[in-house]
Amino acid sequence: MSLYERLGASEGINNIAHDIVENHFANPAISSRFNNMKLTAEELKSSAAKFFIAGTGGPVDYQGKDMLLTHKGMNVSAIEFMAVLDDVLEALTKHEIGQREQEEVLFILYSFRSDIILK
Numbered sequence: 089m090s091l092y093e094r095l096g097a098s099e100g101i102n103n104i105a106h107d108i109v110e111n112h113f114a115n116p117a118i119s120s121r122f123n124n125m126k127l128t129a130e131e132l133k134s135s136a137a138k139f140f141i142a143g144t145g146g147p148v149d150y151q152g153k154d155m156l157l158t159h160k161g162m163n164v165s166a167i168e169f170m171a172v173l174d175d176v177l178e179a180l181t182k183h184e185i186g187q188r189e190q191e192e193v194l195f196i197l198y199s200f201r202s203d204i205i206l207k
Contacts, residue, residue, distance in 0.1 A: 090144065090145035090146075091144040091145055091189060091192055091193070092141060092144040092145040092146035093145075094185075094186070094189050095140075095144060095185060095189060095193075096183070097146065098137075098141055098146060098147075098148075100183065101137055101140050101141050101144065101146065102133075102137045103183060104137075104140070104179050104180060104183050104185070105133055105136040105137035105140050105179075106133050106137070107178075107179035107182055107183070108136060108175055108176050108179045109129065109132055109133045109136055111175035111176075111178055111179055112172065112175050113129070115171050115174075115175055117167060117168060117171035118168050118171045118172060118175075121162070121168070135152050138150050138152065139152060143196060144193075144196075154203070155200040155203040155204055156203040156204075159203065159204045164204050164205050165205070166205055169201060169204055169205050172197075173194060173197060173198070176193065176194065176197060177190060177194065180193060
């Protein structure tokens, strides 16, 4: 069974992505990053869900920016990066996602670290 299926398929991942974005908005370590963003909150949630679905083996052809292009020039710190991972873990826990799946998701996200935290 794919990670996509184990996360609840499109419906489950949409719910998780919604909560991740809400967690980001509420997280004082990164919430200011979302001030003056070009996307609406709903567009950001939809884009995050599509990225998540595609990245976990789901039936979405993600057409958005890659991690490097998305974060170019943002000067994301290691603390901010870890805050994002904490928000993801909180959402996965809220949706009662198993330990194995949590670890897989965090591993995938951590693999983007060098594309997000640029030196």
